Amino acid sequence: FRSFRMRIWTGSQGETIMRTKVLALLMLISFILAACAAPAAPVVPTTTVASSLPTTVAGTKITFMTPPWGVPPEAGLKEFENQTGISIEVLSLPMDQIYSKVQVAASAQQAAADVLFLSEESPSFIVTPGFVKPLNDLIAADTELKMDDIADTDFWTLNGKVYGIPSYVQLVMMDYNAEKLAQAGFNAPPKTWDELTKMAQKLKADKIDEYPIAMGAIDWSWYLIALSKGDPLFDADLNPVFANQGSKGREAMALLLSYFKDGLITPAMLSETTPHSIFMSGVGTFHQSWLGANGLMNDAKSSKQAPNVKYMLLPETANTWSLDAALGISTYSKNDAAAWQFIKWYVGEVNERAIFNAFGLYPASLSLQKNLDTEGKLVQFDVTSEQAKHIHQLPRWVGWWGPWTTKVTEALRRGINGELTSDQVIDQIAKDWNSLKAEYQP
Structure with missing residues (x-):
């Protein structure tokens, strides 16, 4: 085990919030909107980036x-x-295609790209297998990058080796x-899943919202309900305790399937990767969301839910997990020096601010978090800071995590289709977990 902490700006003291023990070694989909428009071009200050560059880059x-x-x-x-x-050539692809291209290229000891965007599922897909190189030497030799201003470097550190520089948390x-x-007739969000269900039923019965719950037909929806109900999903030995009889994980799966069966979630979710575009089209009252989404959801240019969207604390235990992203360098890249300069620029304030404005992605830079808070751009801070106290990380560093998540979504959709x-869904994904665990572990 290693302890995990998620640092966010918490006011004038910038306090570090300590988190719970992570199950095993930490490690999903790309759930932010690919259809969002690119941000308006920011005013880029003239800097002296080139002053300390190696002459070879x-x-x-x-x-x-x-x-x-x-x-x-x-x-x-x-x-x-x-x-x-x-010179930078940007290759924009869905995350699953990125993983595939990196894996195929690495099998031939080639770099699919010099710099790789690392999502929260990257540890199991491309980091643990050895396709991303450690950055420790570059960090040690650098005099400009302030690592103590970057949150959650722990997530991208395995056995003392740093594989990614965080961009957002x-x-x-x-x-x-x-x-x-x-x-x-409700003046406050639900505190339990039973309350949420009854509210959704009334919204539908009163014809206020035909499909009141905007949650995807994906594994994340089950994790969210199960964790917030208090199921740890796995024990210290990575055994799937969600499969225990009477577990909260079983309750969560039954509840999620009932939402589809009872028409509280639109069947259109079966053709979507995430629920966000459907929610922004005006469908849904409750939305499976992310920290930083408020600005997008309340942007009248792109969201029919604007300006009425508010964050809520997850029901019951409020347990959730984090979705961090970072930049790394391919093991087979021959352009480390130039790649490192690009990474430093990418995690700098100008670029991170522009990405925050465009997609609501919460920057990893603690100083930028502070600036955004001072500017009044971090809305409902009381709710988000409380939610940040309830991190229960999933074991995304294990090599079989990525393949298993695919099987969870497949089984879930079979359950949705009847x-x-x-219970059969839970039994199947527990069996899949154990089989993959045995395959990947010696």
Whole structure:
């Protein structure tokens, strides 16, 4: 075990919030909107990035593989290229395709890209297998990057080796449309899943919202309900305790399937990766969301839920997990120096602020968090800071985590389609977990 902490700006003292023990070694989908428009070009200050560059990097061309929400603003990227002489080719792909391309290229000892965007599922897919190189030497030799200003480097550290420089830190949260809830006669969000279910039923019965719950037909929806109900999912030896008879994990699966069966979640979710675009189209009152989503959900240009969306503390125990992202360098890249300069620029304030404005992704920079808080851009801080106290990390560093999550979604969808009961879904994914665990562990 190693302890995990998620640091967020908590007011004038910038206090570090200590977290619970992580199950085993820590390690999903890309659930932020790929359809969001790119941010307006920020005013990029003239800096002296090139002043300390190795003379060998000018004229170097490197590639950066990232999902759509990780694409840096064009104006900022151009400024970086002008200052450094480093040319950047951005390859924008869904995360599953990124994993596949990295794995295939690595099998031939080639780099799919020099710089890789690392999502919360990357540890099991491409870090643990050895496709991302440790950054310790680059960090030690650098005099500019302030590692103590970057939150959650622990997540990207395994056996003392740092594999990624965090770009943003996120929590899986929920939000809701306060106006719709008020129309149904409720002046506060639910504190239990039973309350949420009854509220959703009334919203539907009163024809306020035909499909009041916006949760995806994916593994995350089950994790969210199960964790917040108090199920740890796994014990210290990575045994799937969610499969125990009478577990909260079984309750969570039964509840999630009932939401689809009873028409509280639109069947359109079966053709979506995440629930966000459907919620922003105006469908749903309760939404499976993330820290930083408030600005997007209340942007009238892109969301029909605006301006009525508010964060809520997850029901019952409020347990959740975090979704961090970082940048790393391919094991087979031959352009470490140029890649490192790009990473330092990417996690700098100008780029992180632009990405926050575009996608609501909570920056890993503690000083930028402080600035955004001072500017009044971190809304409902009382709710988000309380939610941040309830982190229960999932074992995403184990090599079989990624393959297992795919099987969870597959089994869940079979349950939604009526092929499996909720107990059969749980039994199947427990069996899958144990089989993969035996395969990956000696």
